Amino acid sequence: MLSIYQLKPRFQNLLRPGVQRLFDRGVTANQVTLAAGIVSLLLGVLLAVFISHVWLFALIPLWMLLRMALNAVDGMLAREFGQQSKLGAYLNELCDVIADSALYLPFALLPGVSPLLVVLVVLFAVISEYAGVLGPMVGAGRRYDGPMGKSDRAFCFGVLGAGVACGLLAASWINGLLAVILALLLYTLFNRVRHGLAEATQPS
Secondary structure, eight states: OOOGGGHHHHHHHHHHHHHHHHTTOOHHHHHHHHHHHHHHHHHHHHHTTTTTGGGGGGHHHHHHHHHHHHHHHHHHHHHHHOOOHHHHHHOOOOOOOOHHHHHHHHGGSSOOHHHHHHHHHHHHHHHHHHHHHHHGGSSSSOOOOOOHHHHHHHHHHHHHHHHHTOOOOOOHHHHHHHHHHHHHEEEEEEEEHHHHHHHHHHHH
């Protein structure tokens, strides 16, 4: 199924001149990865502490867009400028999972929103990414199959954040959308396992 991740090559082409300038100034892929993770954690804490100030949830779509750009930038710095490293591989996967969890969990504190649904979404987001990382262990590549990959989740929670900030989404609607996201995460998990096994069993 279609995933926003499939649009990544076009997005990277737009970012390439800026990535070159960052490289010229000595910025590394790992620095970008860590910066994105730290800002996500701080934003999650800010939302949790000031949960009554729902207008702060408007920061989520803005940050999600910038974070998607930073995720593309760190990958381009690593691949195109010889900065790939084992530490970078760990940071890339761990920072993404930690950052996503920090940004999603504050929704559980909103009045009327089901904490269970939020926690399940966070849990299966982590599990689906783990399934993607397991690809190389069975002889396949890192799986990014959708329909609810990292970029798709960023888009969905950006929309949720904007809806909360503007007061356009009642708690019942948020719960309904979370249930849809959870169902799509389960299907994503199934897709990543299925496609990983299919790739691994293809004759070389």
